[in-house]
Amino acid sequence: MLIDACNIRKVFNGRKDKQETVAISDLSLGIERNEFVAIVGPSGCGKSTFLLMVAGLEKPSAGTLTIEGLPIKGPGVHRSIVFQEYLLFPWRTVEGNIEFGPRMRKVSKDDCRAGSRDLIELMGLKGFEDCYPHELSGGMRQRVAIARALANKPEVLLMDEPFGALDALTRESMQLELQNIWLKTRCTVLFVTHSISEAVFLADRVVVMSKRPGIIKEEILIDLERPRTREMHTTKEFRDYEAHLEGIVWEEVN
Amino acid sequence: MGQFKYRKFVSPILVLLIWQGISAYGIVPNWFLPIPTEVLKTLVGMMMSGEVPHHTLISLGRAVSGYLLAAVVGIALGLLIAWSTLIEDFFDPLIELIRPLSTFALIPIFFLWFGIGNTSKILIIFKSCFFPIVINTIAGIKGVDSKLIMAAQSLGANGFQLWTRVLLPSALPMIITGLRISTAIAMMALVGVEMLSSDSGLGFLVIDAQRTFDTERVFAGIGILSILGFSLDKLARYIQSKVLAWHSETSLGGGM
Ligand SMILES: Nc1ncnc2c1ncn2[C@@H]1O[C@H](COP(=O)(O)OP(=O)(O)OP(=O)(O)O)[C@@H](O)[C@H]1O
Ligand SMILES: [Mg+2]
Numbered sequence: 001m002l003i004d005a006c007n008i009r010k011v012f013n014g015r016k017d018k019q020e021t022v023a024i025s026d027l028s029l030g031i032e033r034n035e036f037v038a039i040v041g042p043s044g045c046g047k048s049t050f051l052l053m054v055a056g057l058e059k060p061s062a063g064t065l066t067i068e069g070l071p072i073k074g075p076g077v078h079r080s081i082v083f084q085e086y087l088l089f090p091w092r093t094v095e096g097n098i099e100f101g102p103r104m105r106k107v108s109k110d111d112c113r114a115g116s117r118d119l120i121e122l123m124g125l126k127g128f129e130d131c132y133p134h135e136l137s138g139g140m141r142q143r144v145a146i147a148r149a150l151a152n153k154p155e156v157l158l159m160d161e162p163f164g165a166l167d168a169l170t171r172e173s174m175q176l177e178l179q180n181i182w183l184k185t186r187c188t189v190l191f192v193t194h195s196i197s198e199a200v201f202l203a204d205r206v207v208v209m210s211k212r213p214g215i216i217k218e219e220i221l222i223d224l225e226r227p228r229t230r231e232m233h234t235t236k237e238f239r240d241y242e243a244h245l246e247g248i249v250w251e252e253v254n
Numbered sequence: 255m256g257q258f259k260y261r262k263f264v265s266p267i268l269v270l271l272i273w274q275g276i277s278a279y280g281i282v283p284n285w286f287l288p289i290p291t292e293v294l295k296t297l298v299g300m301m302m303s304g305e306v307p308h309h310t311l312i313s314l315g316r317a318v319s320g321y322l323l324a325a326v327v328g329i330a331l332g333l334l335i336a337w338s339t340l341i342e343d344f345f346d347p348l349i350e351l352i353r354p355l356s357t358f359a360l361i362p363i364f365f366l367w368f369g370i371g372n373t374s375k376i377l378i379i380f381k382s383c384f385f386p387i388v389i390n391t392i393a394g395i396k397g398v399d400s401k402l403i404m405a406a407q408s409l410g411a412n413g414f415q416l417w418t419r420v421l422l423p424s425a426l427p428m429i430i431t432g433l434r435i436s437t438a439i440a441m442m443a444l445v446g447v448e449m450l451s452s453d454s455g456l457g458f459l460v461i462d463a464q465r466t467f468d469t470e471r472v473f474a475g476i477g478i479l480s481i482l483g484f485s486l487d488k489l490a491r492y493i494q495s496k497v498l499a500w501h502s503e504t505s506l507g508g509g510m
Contacts, residue, residue: 077410087405101409
């Protein structure tokens with residue numbers, strides 16, 4: 001087990017007058033090394049909160065959260081996160097944003113540049129290297145955020161609805177691209193999405209969370225061969241996985 | 255910046271024409287409202303004689319010294335206050351007590367302590383510029399999106415890098431706004447203090463002309479002050495737009 005979450009609880013103390021929010025009540029989840037895990041669940045059930053805790057940016061209120069057996073105490077450069085809100089640095093260009101991580105780690109300028117060139121190519125951002133985030137469309141910002149996370153060559157990649165702002169076609173090609181990256185680098189991926197079909201397409205295992213306060217409602221292994229292709233969307237197995245998951249999520253929403 | 259707009263010249267020219275009409279045809283006496291063309295002549299004369307350049311340089315020297323002092327001390331203290339609650343709790347009451355005090359109310363004390371020379375003039379300009387700068391610096395740093403800090407931390411930024419690579423650039427628009435507000439304030443304080451006690455500077459020029467009822471010189475002096483203030487603000491805007499090139503145009507108040 002690479003990442004092990006045991007009876008995690010997360011409570012946010014609101015401001016003075018507001019009552020506290022129990023975001024996650026009792027969540028246990030283990031993630032194997034090199035596994036691709038997708039998380040789906042209703043809005044507000046604590047998916048982003050869980051990802052932030054694995055990233056070391058939020059602390060669990062109770063329970064234990066470990067990586068390689070050691071408690072997660074803070075952020076680590078081998079765990080990269082793609083935030084739901086992108087959170088690009090508005091004063092840095094596309095290139096500057098992508099190079100941020102390596103630069104903080106004192107990687108030489110040339111190596112930073114070479115790395116960012118590759119990622120710009122990979123993410124289809126060529127020609128926009130010198131643009132500032134406010135000059136980009138939502139989908140392009142999202143791709144910059146993904147490239148920025150990949151620049152640190154993470155062993156664990158945490159992605160919070162990374163393709164939410166993309167059109168259907170770009171989304172499909174990014175899914176294939178992510179699968180390629182994952183097959184090549186064999187990093188561990190924790191992937192939050194609202195799209196059940198995306199979850200089935202990408203993941204080894206899909207985890208369904210209940211509505212707030214979140215717990216794990218069901219886990220389903222996706223036994224489809226790799227690499228997965230666009231054509232698989234229409235196979236019976238794929239459809240069955242989708243229908244089954246949709247049934248569970250639908251119960252939660254109502 | 256948008257393109258050059260001729261429309262913007264209509265109202266000033268109209269005002270000048272009406273003014274010229276009223277004063278040149280004797281509707282009001284000229285010691286009350288001088289003729290614009292005569293003011294211009296006086297102004298040119300004062301330029302040629304070296305009087306205007308002399309006083310302008312003296313005034314600028316005072317304004318720039320007070321302003322730069324306020325900028326350096328204000329930004330440094332603002333950063334320290336935003337960094338440590340201990341420092342904040344120490345300085346905050348002082349700032350809140352002194353800030354609302356009118357600069358002019360402090361002038362007698364400054365004169366008493368530092369004499370009526372340049373020192374107290376520079377310190378008075380410093381006092382009036384300092385607070386907008388320090389307060390904008392604090393607000394700029396404290397207003398940084400906490401999630402942006404998280405993003406930087408997860409990418410591997412350490413404490414020092416957070417300050418230099420995230421907090422400062424992120425707060426820069428606010429800090430620069432404070433610096434820009436203070437350029438106008440510096441000019442106001444400058445003229446005020448030079449009128450109260452001085453034998454040089456543009457403020458002195460205006461008040462001295464008024465004492466001898468030379469209204470044309472009064473208007474000429476005001477004209478110079480107005481041009482100076484306008485140019486300083488343009489310069490500040492230009493620097494702002496250069497430094498904040500990444501900032502979306504609309505929030506700079508530039509453009510159309
Ligand atoms: N910093 C915070 N302070 C207070 N409450 C918070 C904070 N962050 C999250 N919450 C609350 O915790 C709950 C879970 O939020 P979270 O963002 O994890 O949901 P989510 O599953 O990611 O939802 P979505 O699918 O809409 O992104 C919500 O009720 C939210 O209001
Ligand atoms: Mg979320």
